[in-house]
Amino acid sequence: MSAGTAAVAGPPPGDRLRIAQVSTPHESTPPIAYGSINRIVADLTDELVSRGHEVHLYATGDSTTRGVLHAPYPHPDPDFVNVGQDWMHALGSMRDITGFDVVHNHNLFTGQALSFLAGCRVALTTAHFFTYRDHDLMSRTGPANYVVQSRSQQHRMRHLNVVGTAQPGIRVEEYPLGRGDDGYLLVLGQIGDHKGVREAIGVARRARLPLIIAGPVPPWHQEYFERQVRPWLGPDVQYVGEVGGDVRLELLRRARGVLMLSKGPETFGLVCVEAMACGTPVVVTGRGALPEVVRHGVTGFVADTEEEQCAAVHRLQEIAPDTCRAHVEENYTVGHMTDRYETIYRALLPTAWEASAPDIGPAPRPEGAPTP
Incomplete structure (x- = not known):
């Protein structure tokens, strides 16, 4: 026993x-x-x-x-x-x-x-x-x-x-379907080196798209935030802190795409599911479970290098919001x-x-x- x-x-x-x-x-x-x-x-x-x-x-x-x-x-x-x-x-x-x-x-x-x-x-x-x-x-x-x-x-x-x-x-009915109206890229979740936040800034700047970063900074990642994130903030890269409720949902549904450029093996990737429920495609690395959650070319893209990630960002508008949401309804x-x-x-x-x-x-x- x-x-x-x-x-x-x-x-x-x-x-x-x-x-x-x-x-x-x-x-x-x-x-x-x-x-x-x-x-x-x-x-x-x-x-x-x-x-x-x-x-x-x-x-x-x-x-x-x-x-x-x-x-x-x-x-x-x-x-x-x-x-x-x-x-x-x-x-x-x-x-x-x-x-x-x-x-x-x-x-x-x-x-x-x-x-x-x-x-x-x-x-x-x-x-x-x-x-x-x-x-x-x-x-x-x-x-x-x-x-x-x-x-x-x-x-x-x-x-x-x-x-x-x-x-x-997730409770899919609580997630409003969007169309990426505001055209920005989004990083949503805990802020730390393992989440590839600094890399996401590089991709957004290279793709010439605005980036919003939202999520908590735990005490043990504060130094990373101060050295690797804060110096890069500006009109095109905003940090809005930890968000919840309707603010979180609005950020997800209005984004052109979510970047989850994890450096370590993710056990799952719930943010990807939340994004797709809002019709928002996701660009992820091929680490851990992320390729299991995101269907490459259907609900987002799996890309490991900065060049591949930039190319994926430019293809986000090929992804149909209804297809992203249906993927969640059928599986998650x-x-x-x-x-x-x-x-x-x-x-x-x-x-x-x-x-x-x-x-x-x-x-x-x-x-x-x-x-x-």
């Missing part, structure tokens, strides 16, 4: 499951602005509730949910620097979980390390991010059931116990995501149930039967 799995008395699972979703303490769930992990957790929780499951969400006190909210902390730690709060959030959550069918952890390291405290039939962790240096940490938390978000991530985590793949989804909705997770939950539960059955020994031999 996997770590975090404890035998809970009761019949085998029926159609209705009792599920605990453990979010992160760094943002509210859903987040006000940036925070793809917590947005995924919020949408998954609400959709599971709508399907008749009993779902408890462990998140910060300012979160909203259709499930039952449990809040180890009233407010989030937006700077991601309070290690103690991260551990105490996981500890308070896992100790409170009793008699559940499933505990689904999204708080990668601390949640997985403490999942053995949860009273549940099966525990699993979605690895919303993963780098090669994370492998050692994840292997030291004990046996675990991991869910990945792409084929690329599954390959990189092949030495761990990966039990399924569940690509994230909240419904698709929830279907995948329900399948994974039910695939794990029979194994957990059989593993928890008592060992009653061999059947008794009929009287007079020969000894084997």
